[in-house]
Amino acid sequence: MLAELGQLLVALALATTLLTSGQQLWAMQRGRFDADAANRMLSVAAFTSFFLTLGAFLLLATLFVSSDFSVLNVAENSNTLLPVQYKFAATWGSHEGSFLLWNLMLCGWTAALALASRGLAPGYRARVLAILVLLQAFFLLFMLSSSNPFERLLPAVPEGRDLNPLLQDPFMVIHPPMLYMGYVGFAVAFAFAVAALMERRLDPTWARWSRPWANAAWSFLTVGILLGSWWAYRELGWGGWWFWDPVENASLMPWLAGTALIHSLAVTDKRDALKSWTILLSIIAFALSLLGTFLVRSGVLTSVHAFATDPKRGIFILSMLTLIVGAALVLYAARTRDIGLGGRFGKLSRESFLLANNVLMSAALGAVMLGTLYPLFAEVISGRKMSVGPPYFEAVFVPLLLPAAYLMAAAPSLRWKEHAAGLLRPFAIATGVCLALACGWVLLLGPFKWLTALGLAGGLVLAWGTLDHARGQLAKLAGDPAQPIALTARMRRLGASYWGMVLAHMGVAAFVIGVTMVKSYEVEKDLVMKQGQTMEIGQGWRLTFIGVDRVNGPNYVAQHGVFELTEGAGSVIYLLEPQKRMYQAGRQVMTEASINYGVFRDIYVSLGDPVENKPTDSVADLAWGVRVYMKPFMVWVWLACVMMALGGFVTVLDKRYRLRRTQTAASSGADRAGAVANTGAAGA
């Protein structure tokens, strides 16, 4: 009964969205529509479809929590032994369920936009909403026709097949929702760009409206990628955190496009430059989100974590992708042909540095895309299969993205339009000092490696450039030295958007330093240890193997290893307890690594298998394979991603976006002077 009700709600949402958006777009096309009435109708449709999909989602969750195995989706992805929080999470553990979640998020973003966009020009707002509601109709249609989460399984089976044990992890529970929030959020930026094309509104205002939405989507995507990566680190037991796997690349590509987009939007907003670039990037970021979904769900590429794949669905997603993106690109081709380059700028200016950032990001994106799709191209062309591994990605990624760190250090302090070369001197001096510091740092740690030194220097100079600029900005606002303005007031004057940038750029600095340290100095050891044995694992750390026992989890039995980790004289002792779990329903074996986190190093232990030398060995003598990793600065990588995402979220709070909106609604050609005055601040 509940399953049928859920299906009905989805069908109603489809009817609502399809009819409303179809009718409104038709009216817009004929040029005879009342923008205010259209907005009212589209808003109602947005809220209706949101509550309908929310209802459907809750019904599906209920089916999962109550283990109703007469529903195919539940029978395939849940089990009575599953702890209740994972039963709930299993709602989006399958392809069908994750598409329902995707739809719910799209409806959520649209409803949020309907609520928060009253300040937009009415005609423009109606187009943005109509595009989003039409997208909803597409995805709902796709879900109903090829991946219905409510399909019945009759007769019902007594027991379900269980949720993929890889997904039974608290962080994996929130990883897909975050990732989808990002993917779907780019639909909003996409709608802003397409609506601007439809209305021929290729001025800075649309970019300003789009910015907080694009920033929020980018931040969600950052969190999603972070959670996925951290999960891989803790759960896969391989000690790695990024494998350049097609599924990971699928989320990295929209992230790179999004990074280019949020900076390009800033240039268009502030300087009316890079206009067609920004439009194109808005389309590409969403196209890559769709491509990511296609790659993961269609099975067109082999991946270590190929979950549910089905080529038929692949064709469907592919046609949808081609249709949506193709239509947007046709519009792009027709409408941007005659627009000029917009605001001009010199070779050395903030615009040129932001453009360079865009080019580097796009090149990195192209490189990832090529590496990810190359096996497919090769197969189509020559019929031979091949794969592209981490060495390729690392070889192309580092030279593309490391220069970006140096450019980012200088960019915020450059002037718009034209910057005198002489003014770069403090930056050149700082770069020299940071390089010298980094060389010293590397020499202290061992043999000299120039790439490590360049990486560390990049991180240092970026941190310096960001903080020095903030200091300069605050000093500039101090005003009369006799009566200085309070620091907090000055900080407020600079705006949330500025501080968000500072936070995110400091995050990038921490990321560059973290990755450089991990990649250059990580130590990996494969050991065979007997109970009671103590081994040196480097840098004064010793690991003692206490033993292995069996513990029972709710739906697994685990071999539970206990290790003692001591440093130096042994005054501090940490316990590490890695596990090997055998999940009962599917009999899969999963590794749970145990990690001792530290600011400057992680120590990571994962339990291998017992080594059976001779059958006569008594259990006590059993030796175990043990993997130990010493990962310097690993925590920096995670914190860096948190800082980047937080920075993005902080920018959304900026009053300027909301203020401007109401002003522009009142008088559409608001003076640019105010915006430019503020630019020193809210740059990229």
Next chain:
Amino acid sequence: MPSNLRVILPLLVLAALAVVFVIGLQGDPRKLPSVFIDKPAPAFSLPELSEGKPVVTPESLRGKVWLLNVFASWCQACVAEHPHLLELAKQNRVELVGLAYKDEPEDTRAWLAARGNPYSRIAVDRDGLVGIDYGVYGVPETFVIDGNGVIRYKAVGPVDEGFFREHVEPLLAQGGK
């Protein structure tokens, strides 16, 4: 770039990608290229991982069904596959030969010591030349070779429980010919 081309280019890229994807979807990514099936297993002569044992050659395995499992200590998917291979070794119904592909022998040894050794023989293909002869494009891969030295099946990616039942047992039932 003329502005006509500039605005049309993204559309052309999309069209090209769509065509490649449609063709790509026709094939099952896990299916093997058929080139090597029912062809004699290419000959090789490689040193054995444990010193002192004779070199490994396909000729020395003539007359019985054997599996050639391509693995490496740097291969992540091999970790997932390993328990199945250990299980296979325990049943002891078929000879399992390992090809340590592009791997340093001491790394291979440490890796096997930590996880258990399912192989009866291990050929060291340090520079991956034999891998090229066998058309290896990813690790792990597993070749099923019959008593006449003919490749009968090639599994791409980690093998699972079904692999032995579906692709090896029928061959054993036929007497390995």
